[in-house]
Amino acid sequence: xxxxxxxxxxxxxxxxxxxLNVGSAAQxxxxxxxxxxxxxxxxxxxxxxxxxxxxTPAAAELANQITRxxxxxxxxxxxxxxxxxxxxxxxxxxxxxPVRFADWKAVNAQALITGSVSVNGKQLTVRFRGxxxxxxxxxxxxxxxxxxxxxxxxxxxxxADAIYSRITGESGYFDSRVVFVSETGPKNDRRKRLxxxxxxxxxxxxxxxxxxxxxxxxxxxxxDRVLYTSYESGFPQIHVLDVGKxxxxxxxxxxxxxxxAPRFAPDGNTVVYSQAEGGNTDLYTMDIATGARQxxxxxxxxxTAPSYSPDGSQIVFESDRSGTPQLYVMPATGGEARRISFGxxxxxxxxxxxxxxxIAFTKQSKxxxxxxxxxxxxxxxxLLTASxxxxxxxWSPNGRVIxxxxxTQGANxxxxxxxxxxxxxxxxxxxxxxxxxxxxxxxxQK
Amino acid sequence: xxxxTGTKISLAAHGLLVSWVAFGAxxxxxxxxxxxxxxxxxSAEEFARLSQQIQAPEVSESPSxxxxxxxxxxxxxxxxxxxxxxxxxxxQSTPAPVEEAPVPTPPEPEPEPELAETLPVPEAPxxxxxxxxxxPVPEQLRPADRVAPVPVEAPEEEVAIDDLVQPEVSPxxxxxxEQEVQEATAPEAASDRIVTEANENEExxxxxxxxxxxxxxxxxxxxxxxxxxxxxxxxxxxxxTEQASAIxxxxxxxxxGGGEVAAPEPxxxxxxxxxxxxxxxxxxxxWNVGSLSTEALKTTVEVSVSLEADxxxxxxxxxxxxxxxxxxxxxxxxxxxxxxxxxRCGAKGFSLPSEKYDHWRDxxxxxxxxxxxxx
Numbered sequence: 001x002x003x004x005x006x007x008x009x010x011x012x013x014x015x016x017x018x019x020l021n022v023g024s025a026a027q028x029x030x031x032x033x034x035x036x037x038x039x040x041x042x043x044x045x046x047x048x049x050x051x052x053x054x055x056t057p058a059a060a061e062l063a064n065q066i067t068r069x070x071x072x073x074x075x076x077x078x079x080x081x082x083x084x085x086x087x088x089x090x091x092x093x094x095x096x097x098p099v100r101f102a103d104w105k106a107v108n109a110q111a112l113i114t115g116s117v118s119v120n121g122k123q124l125t126v127r128f129r130g131x132x133x134x135x136x137x138x139x140x141x142x143x144x145x146x147x148x149x150x151x152x153x154x155x156x157x158x159x160a161d162a163i164y165s166r167i168t169g170e171s172g173y174f175d176s177r178v179v180f181v182s183e184t185g186p187k188n189d190r191r192k193r194l195x196x197x198x199x200x201x202x203x204x205x206x207x208x209x210x211x212x213x214x215x216x217x218x219x220x221x222x223x224d225r226v227l228y229t230s231y232e233s234g235f236p237q238i239h240v241l242d243v244g245k246x247x248x249x250x251x252x253x254x255x256x257x258x259x260x261a262p263r264f265a266p267d268g269n270t271v272v273y274s275q276a277e278g279g280n281t282d283l284y285t286m287d288i289a290t291g292a293r294q295x296x297x298x299x300x301x302x303x304t305a306p307s308y309s310p311d312g313s314q315i316v317f318e319s320d321r322s323g324t325p326q327l328y329v330m331p332a333t334g335g336e337a338r339r340i341s342f343g344x345x346x347x348x349x350x351x352x353x354x355x356x357x358x359i360a361f362t363k364q365s366k367x368x369x370x371x372x373x374x375x376x377x378x379x380x381x382x383l384l385t386a387s388x389x390x391x392x393x394x395w396s397p398n399g400r401v402i403x404x405x406x407x408t409q410g411a412n413x414x415x416x417x418x419x420x421x422x423x424x425x426x427x428x429x430x431x432x433x434x435x436x437x438x439x440x441x442x443x444x445q446k
Numbered sequence: 447x448x449x450x451t452g453t454k455i456s457l458a459a460h461g462l463l464v465s466w467v468a469f470g471a472x473x474x475x476x477x478x479x480x481x482x483x484x485x486x487x488x489s490a491e492e493f494a495r496l497s498q499q500i501q502a503p504e505v506s507e508s509p510s511x512x513x514x515x516x517x518x519x520x521x522x523x524x525x526x527x528x529x530x531x532x533x534x535x536x537x538q539s540t541p542a543p544v545e546e547a548p549v550p551t552p553p554e555p556e557p558e559p560e561l562a563e564t565l566p567v568p569e570a571p572x573x574x575x576x577x578x579x580x581x582p583v584p585e586q587l588r589p590a591d592r593v594a595p596v597p598v599e600a601p602e603e604e605v606a607i608d609d610l611v612q613p614e615v616s617p618x619x620x621x622x623x624e625q626e627v628q629e630a631t632a633p634e635a636a637s638d639r640i641v642t643e644a645n646e647n648e649e650x651x652x653x654x655x656x657x658x659x660x661x662x663x664x665x666x667x668x669x670x671x672x673x674x675x676x677x678x679x680x681x682x683x684x685x686x687t688e689q690a691s692a693i694x695x696x697x698x699x700x701x702x703g704g705g706e707v708a709a710p711e712p713x714x715x716x717x718x719x720x721x722x723x724x725x726x727x728x729x730x731x732x733w734n735v736g737s738l739s740t741e742a743l744k745t746t747v748e749v750s751v752s753l754e755a756d757x758x759x760x761x762x763x764x765x766x767x768x769x770x771x772x773x774x775x776x777x778x779x780x781x782x783x784x785x786x787x788x789x790r791c792g793a794k795g796f797s798l799p800s801e802k803y804d805h806w807r808d809x810x811x812x813x814x815x816x817x818x819x820x821x
Contacts, residue, residue, distance in 0.1 A: 031810075033717065033808070033809045033810070034809070035722055035726050035809065035810075036814055037729050037730055037812065038815075040730055040733035040787070041592060041593060041595075041730075041731065041735075042594075042640070042734070042736040044736060045736065132786070134790055135786070136761065167779075168779065169738065169741065169778070355740075357740075382642075383644035385643045386643050400740075424641075424644065427642075
């Protein structure tokens, strides 16, 4: 009996073995091997930018300066790491000559930027190409910028913007400016003036003198005008300044009424701001052309720091209606507001991201100040910084970086500008000649 | 009538047996060893006390209060607040109420930088800002730390950065044959998550050691029967233990061995889970998503690649099969990052078993950045 059973099992196994093999063979033949990769690394992408070629003798110095500005722009993002020229194996002696990719792979350059500069009188021409080294091909077509020699920094920023965009897939932010409040003098006698500079701190120019306290400048959507609050009349009033002509005018001139915290609507024609009247602060809008006003909130609490969504349909603002300052969102025409911040602490100065997906804010918690970001519904709150006093976030034109004010403690403490990316990486100071606060980032220049 | 021979023998044997039983005691024999154990004489009180310890201790119905452990008089005060805090009632940069408004100061006699009469019109690059030397890159307070799947401690300074860990090898003095010098290498330092200024202290603050048991130890379950071998026939996608890999190896080898009989073409055994994991890890090391846009970080791409027999990718064969979750532009960026990963980490050939080349000649790799968005 047992012998018969063993024989039966053996015959079944023998019969099944070919079937198993056919199945595995079919698996091997039918399709490629499939694997899923979910873990990667986050590190700066190594790139090489050999000094741009000077096609004319007069271009030699500018070629080197332009190369350095491009490298500073890219490396300053924290997303890229320049491979120093001393490590280069290849040299680029002809802008149109084929690139020896093997030499750049050998130094692990994953991107390569080559360029040439020519100067003819005051006319400056910059040509460049980007390469994906490990793919042995170009990163898009080569481009050429022309302008005057005085504008060489902007041309360098434009080249860096193009490279940044081709590698990351999002627009750059290097050809942009920042308006801010320049601060000099001790804490108890601080003098403040409006100033404007390139995003990287170069080319600082002053827009007002220090005869009156100025606060919270904000760029218009086209970057040609700036709103700010001035104490020139003895109490806060909103001014608008034409950046090109450096001409200004008072926007709200009602005596005895304080108006502050202004910000442009995305259409550039309307301003939303806070107005304090009879001990109560509410939000208003004003048509810049006609001066017509509309009251958006009617609450006994303090409503301030309004900021439009990029499509202009909603406003995020700060209110202490719940007892402590928190963030709220309401329709741009006013109406019911919904609270979006629920963490422990006090929230203020909300600013809507130009991408529309995040809101940056200042948070005070446990005696420290933070710059943070959250989703529009208040979820995924992420604190990016922590210090004695951080406040006043402003978004880069592409919504990837936040610039803010950091003030150090003590009698000799001073305010400086800092920037950090939205993941909390690459925290660094922005160089300014003096103390600086209240930065407002312009859109990309045309 | 004489007795039969069998009966005689039986009578003789029985006689001998009876004789041995009757007279056996006279035969010499060794006495059996008797175990001897020393004992102590104890008193009746001691015996009673020993007997009491066996009994269960009495338990009071109501628990008695515990005495608090000895601690320092007061816990150390943790000061996180700055010495002089700013007024926290108005954290925003809006102006203070009117009564606190500072009086504008008159123009200072000291010279100020000249105001710009006109600023360059923000048009094309024809504007004319003052030409100044380029600024050095500002010092980064927090370096852009490398984030990798597995945290890596910072290597020693003189160690070269490489994915492969290998010790330094210097030639022996006086060696007759030429010896190859090997430079010490170690992977670059990395964290397994992004550390911001706001959360870096979370790591620095040591957590007090927990000494008390959190849960009671449950009794060990009865050993279960070995799982049926069907588990190995459907390998799960998650990484397996060594045991699982070994089972797969054995099964793959067994199936491969029989393939000589029925397989239509030469075909090695399929890749084990362990071998697939090794390939996955190899590509992961070079998949750098740090420079991708946020939209590209939401885009999953499927990339196909053909490999040479030595494990090196054929660069011309790399192409995007499909993408999900992002625009065409984002998919392009995601694909380029994936392609760089395959080419860079495959430059020396992926470590794959050559006898299974038929199974990894063509590969489709899915790059899913979901876990990398906010690491």
